[in-house]
Amino acid sequence: MGFEDLVRSHAADLFRYAYWLARDRAQAEDVVQEALLRGWRAFPRLRERAAAKSWLFAIVRNEYLRALGAAAPAAESLDGVEIADERQELFGLEMRDALLALPASYAEPLALQVLGGFSCAEIAAMIGASEGATMTRLTRARQALRRLCEPRDRKAGRT
């Protein structure tokens, strides 16, 4: 598959992934555009064509971090990361709003899993975390989303 076909196949999910990183449509578009330019230049050196999809997602991630002007964030201690509904009384949200309330460190592995279809091991390698920590993030993200989307009456009954 040539680079152009790769772009056609994955552009939509690359945009969506960039959106969940940046939470901004215009920035997501810029990030993907710039990432694909870098990808095009590097494509002839890509040996593992089977891994082209994860390679593209990784370039988008790097480009987003570059655009932020920051190096890859250091691995966070999970204890230090608050899930939105633990600090705010949020409930009954629509799923998309609930996702927006998730910290980026939880939303990102979830986006890679749901949009990219990557395994825990692949996600761990892409975000620079251990497989165990990645699995924990995926679990906690789902738990938080369930709580955030829970109707008010069920939540009141639970507490």
Added chain:
Amino acid sequence: MNCLDYRRQLLTGTGETDAMRVHRQQCAGCATEWAEHAAFEEALGEAMRVPVPPGFAERMAHAQVARRRKFLAAAATTLVAAGVGGYAWLARQDPLAMACIDFVMKEEAKSIMMGAMPRSEAALALAGTLPLGLVERVGQVRHIAPCPFNGQTAYHVVLAVPQGKVTLLVMPSTRMSGKRRAAKEGMYAAVVAMTSGSVGIIGSDAEVVSSVAGALRS
């Protein structure tokens, strides 16, 4: 597998293993949990798939075509600037270049009908003479297959470039210097020396053949 393990594993979103499936089939509570989880995952996927700007994928793909055109144009300009461009197609009818044209006119269709070789094998076979990555940067590879040519096993590559189609004959065992060319019945061929072996480029547009030759050598 107990209920706690089942529900913990479900929350990782990694799918249901055989052991989990066996447990679910015997546990009404986990069967309900599974149904709720499936609905949750569907809603999650739907929410994650935010609308993409109209025509985004096409626009991005088109940008790649534009970049390749610029790349080819730059390669052609470089050739001219270096004083090695401007193939005088009719000035010299080189026999090897002529054989390349004959191959396209008489053998190409048969080679395509015989089927292509796997991409991984092609990448290995071409690596020493013309890395497949470089070919794919110039155009979309439509077909690659080994073929007998000029007393050796050559590799027949059909390449779609923005301006149309060109054929490459990758000849790992043909060592030569400089370039050779020929024109016949509206077809043009250039044979260029690579670090190891050589490559024939054949097409119906002399400029495109020159550009591709330049791009492959650059």
